Amino acid sequence: MTLTSQRTTPPFIYTFTVIRVAPSALSGDGPYAVAVIADGDTHVCSRVAGWSEQTPLHVGDEVYPLSTPDPHGAVYSITPPQEVSS
Amino acid sequence: MNPTGTNLGRRVFVAGIGETPMGKYPQRSIQDMVTHAAGAALRDAGIDSPAVQAIYMANFGGQPLASQGHIGPLVSEALGIPSVPTVRFEAACASGGVALYHAISAIRSGVHDVILVGGVEKMTHQPTGAVTEVLATAMDAEAEASTGLTFPGAFAMIAQRYFYEYRSVRQEMAQLAVQAHDNALLNPDAQLRKPIDIATVLEAPPIADPLGLYDCSLITDGAAFVVLVSESIMEHASTSPHRRTEIIGAGQGGDALTLMGKPHLTSFSATKHAVRQAYHQAGIGPKDLDFAEVHDCFTITPIITLEDIGICEPGTGGDAVAAGHTARDGRFPINPSGGLKAKGHAIGATGLSQLFEVITQLRGDAGQRQVPKADLGLTHNLGGTAATCVSIIVKGHEQ
Numbered sequence: 001m002t003l004t005s006q007r008t009t010p011p012f013i014y015t016f017t018v019i020r021v022a023p024s025a026l027s028g029d030g031p032y033a034v035a036v037i038a039d040g041d042t043h044v045c046s047r048v049a050g051w052s053e054q055t056p057l058h059v060g061d062e063v064y065p066l067s068t069p070d071p072h073g074a075v076y077s078i079t080p081p082q083e084v085s086s
Numbered sequence: 087m088n089p090t091g092t093n094l095g096r097r098v099f100v101a102g103i104g105e106t107p108m109g110k111y112p113q114r115s116i117q118d119m120v121t122h123a124a125g126a127a128l129r130d131a132g133i134d135s136p137a138v139q140a141i142y143m144a145n146f147g148g149q150p151l152a153s154q155g156h157i158g159p160l161v162s163e164a165l166g167i168p169s170v171p172t173v174r175f176e177a178a179c180a181s182g183g184v185a186l187y188h189a190i191s192a193i194r195s196g197v198h199d200v201i202l203v204g205g206v207e208k209m210t211h212q213p214t215g216a217v218t219e220v221l222a223t224a225m226d227a228e229a230e231a232s233t234g235l236t237f238p239g240a241f242a243m244i245a246q247r248y249f250y251e252y253r254s255v256r257q258e259m260a261q262l263a264v265q266a267h268d269n270a271l272l273n274p275d276a277q278l279r280k281p282i283d284i285a286t287v288l289e290a291p292p293i294a295d296p297l298g299l300y301d302c303s304l305i306t307d308g309a310a311f312v313v314l315v316s317e318s319i320m321e322h323a324s325t326s327p328h329r330r331t332e333i334i335g336a337g338q339g340g341d342a343l344t345l346m347g348k349p350h351l352t353s354f355s356a357t358k359h360a361v362r363q364a365y366h367q368a369g370i371g372p373k374d375l376d377f378a379e380v381h382d383c384f385t386i387t388p389i390i391t392l393e394d395i396g397i398c399e400p401g402t403g404g405d406a407v408a409a410g411h412t413a414r415d416g417r418f419p420i421n422p423s424g425g426l427k428a429k430g431h432a433i434g435a436t437g438l439s440q441l442f443e444v445i446t447q448l449r450g451d452a453g454q455r456q457v458p459k460a461d462l463g464l465t466h467n468l469g470g471t472a473a474t475c476v477s478i479i480v481k482g483h484e485q
Contacts, residue, residue, distance in 0.1 A: 014247065015243040015244070015246045015247035015250070015351060016243060016246060017239045017242035017243045017246060017294045017295050017296075017297075018292075018294065018295040019234055019235070019236060019238075019239045019294050020291075020292045020293055020294060020295070021214075021215075021218070021236070021238070021293050021294070022215075022218075022234055022236070023215060023218045023219040023222055023234065023236060024213065024215030024216050024218070024219055025219060026234045027215060029234060030234075032234055034233050034234060034235045034239055034243070035243070036243060036345055036346050036351075042346075043345075043346035043347075044346060045229055045230045045233055045235060045344065045345065045346050046233060047233050047234060059246060059247065059250040060250075072234075073232065073233055073234070
C-alpha cells in the first residue's frame, strides 16, 4: 500500500519561506518559494510552483503534487494540475 | 560526585581564555589567527605550551573556504608543540561546543590534565553567495539543499511555523537584533559595532521571508581558545582564586539533520536534551542561572531557546524579550557579548567565543557590558538546523 492511497487529507504547507538571496549556483532562480509540505504521514521539502508576489503562500494552504517536477525542482504546486500552465 | 550524585569523574576548570577580535580579516591567515588566540589563552592560564597534553580544534569550512584541512597539526606546529595529539571536530556551527564537550569528557575521565581547545574560521575573503553555498552543506544535500534551501531559509521556515502556532514575534526579533548591536558596542572584540533601531531591522533588505538582513548573524573571521585543566593542575596554577571558573555541567543533544525529520519546528529537541544533561550534572535548574550566551544565528532562535532552556514557557519567549528581561540589565541577560548577530559568527570558533564571554563575565572583567550578577552562566551552541546542541554551565569563584 502506498502512502498516497493512505492519504486522508490533501498535502498542505506545513511551513514555508521565499528565498530572496540564493546560493551562488542558483542566483538566477531567485526569488523562489520553498516549503515543508505535510503529505500524509511524511514531511517533504520542496520548492512550490505557482508562487508569486501577488500569490503569497500561507501555512495550511493546500498544494498539489506535480506529475513531473518543474524545471526548478518543484514537486508541489499551489494550483491544481490542470491549471498549471506549461 | 556532582551535587546530584552522578559520578562525572574529575572536576574541570577553565584556566585561560583568548580570542582574536571577530571581524573581516581577509588578509589574515588561519595560522596567524590561531597563534594569536591560543597564545593569549595560554598566557592567561599561566601555562607554557609544552604543558599542553592535547589540542582539540573546531573548524567547519577550512577546506572549501580556505583550502585548509588538518587544522589540528597546523595549530600544534604554530605553537611549537608538533608532537602533541590533535583532533578536529566538525559539527557545523556547533563544532566549537562539540570540541569542548569532548575535551571536558577527556579531563573528567582522566585521559588528560591540560587540553587546549580552540576554534577558527576564515570566511570573509569569499563572496557571500559562495559562503552561503558552503554553509548549506551542513543540511541534507539531497533532501533540502537541492531545493535551493539556505540556512536563512531554514530558520525563516522555523519562524513562519512559530508565528502560526503561537503569534508573530517579528517585532521582538527586531528588538533582539537591536539589543545585540547595543551590547556589541561595548565589546572591543565585536565585529559590528554600530547601533541600529527597530525600523532599520524591519526595513532591511529581505533575505528569506520573514528574515531580513539584520535578522541574520554575520560572516566572520576569527579564532577563540580556552585552556581546560583538571583540579590538580588548577591547584598549582598561578591564576588567582577569584578568577577561577569551573565547568559544572555539560550536555550534548542531537536531532534529525533535516527540518522535515524533526517532530516539531517550534522547539528544538537537541537543546532540550543538552540542557537537561547540563542541569542534571550541575544540580541546578534554569532559574538558578544568571545569564547566558545563546546561539542567535537568526533572531527567531533566541526566542525558541529561552523556552527550550526553561527560562520561559512555550510560546512566551517573545514576551520576555518585549519586557526587556533579556537586556543586559534585565532579569536574564542573554548575549552580553553581542552574540553571533553582532559580535560575529566565525563558525568553528563560535562555541569557544561564547565560553570566552561567559568566563569574562564570571571573572567580572566585562567592563561596561558586565551583567549585574554573574555567578552561574550558560552557553548554548547549535549546529545546523538545530541538529546538534551543546550546552555548558560554568560557575564563578566561590564568594
